[in-house]
Amino acid sequence: MDDDHYDFSRRSVLKGAAAAAVLAGTAVALPNVKVPSAQAIPRTGIRRRREVAIFGGGMSGLAAAHELVERGFRVTVYEPAFLGGKARSHDVPGTARGGRLPLPGEHGFRFFPGCYQHVTESMERIPLAGGGNVKDRHLINVETAVIAFDEAGYAPTTAPASIMGFVDHASSIVELDNLRNALTTGLKFVVDVPPQELAYFVTRELIIATSCQERRLGQWEKQSWIQFVKANGKSPAYQRYLAGALTRALVAAKSQTASARTIGQIGLALATSATGLLSQYDAGLVHGGVDRILNAPTTHAWIDPWVAHLRRLGVSFVMGEGVADFQISGGHITGARLQSGASVSADWYVAAMPLDRLRTLLTPALLTADPSLAGVGHLEDDWMVGIQYFLSRRSDLPPGHIAALGTPWALTGLFQARPWGVDFAKTYGDGRVRDCLSIDISDWEKPGIVYRKPAKQCTKREIAREVWAQMSRAMNAGGRRILRDEEIVTWSLDPGVTWSPQIANATPLMVNTAGSYQHRPNAYTTIPNLFIGGDHVRTNIDLATMEGANESGRRAANAILAAADSPARPAPVLPLWELPMLDPIKAEDRKRYRAGLPHFLDV
Structure with a gap:
């Protein structure tokens, strides 16, 4: 197959506004874009190539392997250390x-x-x-859940995570010591965090919930969480617990640097799933599932059975081997050199590895072929x-x-x-x-x-x-x-x-700092046969998590399906669902944002 035919096929797949949509979803930026199935992509009649080399056996690599092997691709996973990441x-x-x-x-x-x-x-x-x-x-x-505070006067309190949780553990929850602790902690919290500050914090989360996606990306993405909740000048407890501790308890992110959009959206997703009002989330206040x-x-419960299943489906695993570099010619990856010196040749290559490892592979030749990957150098990781x-x-x-x-x-x-x-x-x-x-x-x-x-x-x-x-x-x-x-x-x-x-x-993870979204790679690149997986890839959940890594692996698999002109159905890629009753308010906010006006609650 000559390069001209291949380039034409690629352009027919990744073209115009459908480029990201074809890759099974455009994350939070374009939540209402209709995603065409693989069958809807213009067919080219080109011989389909099937060999996929995945470098990295963590969440994203295993997810990509799972989706691709089920769709008839021959997959080899190269992992230098441990499967499961x-x-x-x-x-x-x-x-x-x-x-x-x-x-x-x-x-x-x-x-x-x-x-x-x-x-x-x-x-x-x-x-x-x-x-x-x-x-x-x-x-x-x-x-x-047990809520404990590292401050004199607060006592640890056990709280139910659902109504059934309360029923099943009522004897512990209503036990005298726990009730005393709850009362003590609650009263001190009310004193330390004035009611108007608590109401203000809730209002800030409501702003995220009712902001249009354009404002989230164009305004809140550029602010840190601590700027967004306007912690300066508030009580020490507001700064320590509401603005700071809740952020750290959820993710490895610092309130001073974390993207307000990312923290606000994951908080909104957790709260939305807890309501039980959306059937898409398998959770609710009655039966639980929020946590x-x-x-x-x-590894015993999940990773080992997953790897065994993938082996049965035909995935090959090469352990103790990681990629050292990619060879590139004519804008394509022509091969990969392993750390042992061995060479790998495949039709499609997936770099499904942590951020610190990906950085080492971004040679001048690779960055010349896809200059957007230079943004990876601006991303930060943490422990x-x-x-x-x-x-x-x-x-x-x-x-x-x-x-x-x-x-x-x-x-x-x-x-x-x-x-x-x-x-x-x-x-x-x-x-x-x-x-x-x-x-x-x-x-x-x-x-x-x-x-x-x-x-x-x-x-x-x-x-x-x-x-x-x-x-x-x-x-x-x-x-x-x-x-x-x-x-x-x-x-x-x-x-x-x-x-x-x-x-x-050996296992740092990316942290979503304010303004970092623009630097994060997509699962596809402008190098036609190179794809990216990992918790640093742009995803709907937009957070360095197992969920984000799995989603990125699906996106990489869907990009390969599109590039290979495959008739297979794409792997499902799902949004963070939000309450539809908020849509009219978001629509009004979209008008305000486009007119250069602030959010109506942002006072």
Whole structure:
């Protein structure tokens, strides 16, 4: 096939306003664009090429492989380290005794909010031995949440995540100590955050909810979250908890730099899914689903079955190999060189790797062929890494996430034994461990309370002591010793964090800073046979998450379908659904924005 014929085919696919739509959705920028199916793309009669090389076996790489192999492509995934990427779990080395499994370590506990759609749809298509699928057998609702504050006068409070959560755990929720804590914390919060400031914060979120997409991208994308909620001049509690801590508890993002559009939209999506008013979200206030987790270690419950299923479908996996560079000639990728020196030749190439790895591949030749990829150099990444404490006593708290608001390192956590429904002592380790407290560390740059140093300046042991001290101070603030030093049997920090001799993290994630959307790549490039996957790609959820990575893999697969002139149906790519009752207000805001007027609530 000569280049002229190929270029004509490419132009017929990626043309005019339909260019992004053909790739199964244009993210939040154009939510009402009708997306044509692959069958609607003009056919060219060109011989279809089928070999796909995917570099990276994380969320985006596995998702792309899944969609492509189901549509008849021959797929090979090259992964230098571990399948599953930042979503994987790992066995803690040397901890198994007496026929038990090793203690389960995680990159960080997994969180599947009700607004996640692509990840859960993929789970439904992963069959399990004995029947059923990953979603039905391993994804469970989290029924409560513990809200703790790192400040004197606040007490940790257990709250239901749904009506059924309240019914199932009413005895713990209405228990005297918990009611006292709720009253104490509630009264102090009202005092510390004046009612007018709380109302103002709610109004700011309503502005996001009723803004047209043009304003979100043209105005709110360019502001940081802390600018948008106008924290300057507000009370310290407003700045610390509403403007700051909630942002850090949700994602590894700093309120001073995070895009207001991104933070506002994910907050809106979480709230919308919680209402239960939209059938597209499998969640609601009655039955839950707003917060979901896996009921076993991530790799065991999800990644291993997924990889096994893909192997059965015909996907090949080459482990211990990563791409070193791409060869390019005539504006096309002609081959890839692996880190071992071996060469790979394919029809289509997908760079489905973290941001820091992608940067190393952007050679002058590649940037000449697609100058838009230079924007990748302007994107920023950050750390969000987990540590697990294995404890000799099973927690008696109802199963639920812990948000330790205001902790210097922005900690969130989860006791795993109860929601997993497992007897840890019989299943894992040497018989001494009865529970695991898995904690995510989201801020690695603020000084701690023990060593007065940021996490990035601490040793491994110092990090373990510091995290435990911060979480203990927040959780034990109500007078009850929920966390006890003497109950720690052992702990495990994500092995992706290393000291050699300086601290490094093998798994950073992109953070959505204000104005960064313009620099983020699409899943397709102007190099006709090169595609991009990863949580840094433009997606509807617009956040560095498993969901965003999965969506990007689908977008890359759909771009290949289009470029290959395939008759197969594209992989579903879904928007963040919003309440249709808000559409008339958004339409009015669109008129105001185009006329250069502010949002009617922006006073």
